[in-house]
Amino acid sequence: MEAVVEATELRKSYGETTALSGASLSVDRGEVFALIGPNGAGKTTLVRALTGTTEPDAGSARVFGEPPTAVDRDRLGVLPQDFAPPDRLTAHELIDYYAGLYDDARGPDEVLSDVGLVDAGDTWYENLSGGQQRRVCVGSTLVNDPDVLFLDEPTTGIDPAGRRTVWRLIEDLAAGGTTVVLTTHDMAEAERLADRVGLLADGSLIAQGSPDELVAEHGGGSRVLVETDADPEAFADLEYPVERASRVSSRGRGGGTPAGVVVRDVTPVEIGTIVDYLEDRGLEYTGLTWAEPDLEDVYLALADETERERTQREPIDSPTETDAATPGETA
């Protein structure tokens, strides 16, 4: 399969700060590749190296086998994270403005329809909501019908409906053969869109694979969230690993973190054991949810591992407690 985007051992430092420490990846035609990783991991620097807006210190970046700056710009679409177009143009004028940069561009109406903004075409950019603005920005990368699209946090700040519009758009583009590299903090987005996910930490890709592969390899067993005010210690006689739920998101509940404990490695047929345990000990609980591990578990497990390795490397002058998951904390 032809690699459309390829990074080989990319390195980049800004003074003392290492942004990329040997990042390698390869993305095939029509693939959606999602870069995830904590703030400061190097995602933006990697996208910039791959789009030719920053020069790596070492290693190579290739798009269609060429250095990014040599690629015919008709073939590239790039949405930088901090992209800020002029305020005093309407959405329609803005798309038209960017279309004017290409000899053979798509019509603004068609592009506005792609990003679900037909009705907002005559609104000034500055009067659009944050999410609508971001969608116009995504639209501006589509005027030249690019073969490869780099989207740095395309859906940050977009409401759920707008986010779905952008997701469907990306799925359609990929189905039509467009190669997409995106960064995101939204694990649901990565899980839904990405054929492959790369987890960047401290400037290198510490894990790559399809969401399913990553979950199978790093996600751990399925788990039960017990919403309770009881301490994890009250579960000590249960024959499963137990921890405070402070770092487990409550998916499907509109965010927030319920108070409770997480019991790990529980298969669905074993849930009864936990209910019996709660009843036997008179432990009060308000909810019990079983969940398969997902990409967020992978992210947290690998990010924790990297953090532990880093603190082992730099044991001096960091008096910080490990993190919010420290047992024994009272809410």
Ligand code: ADP
């Ligand atoms: P991410 O996108 O994953 O948040 P970045 O690529 O923006 O990560 O940043 C990686 C590291 O490089 C961070 O420590 C950041 O502060 C630093 N960095 C990025 N760009 C610059 C720059 N232009 N000048 C100095 N430091 C930078």
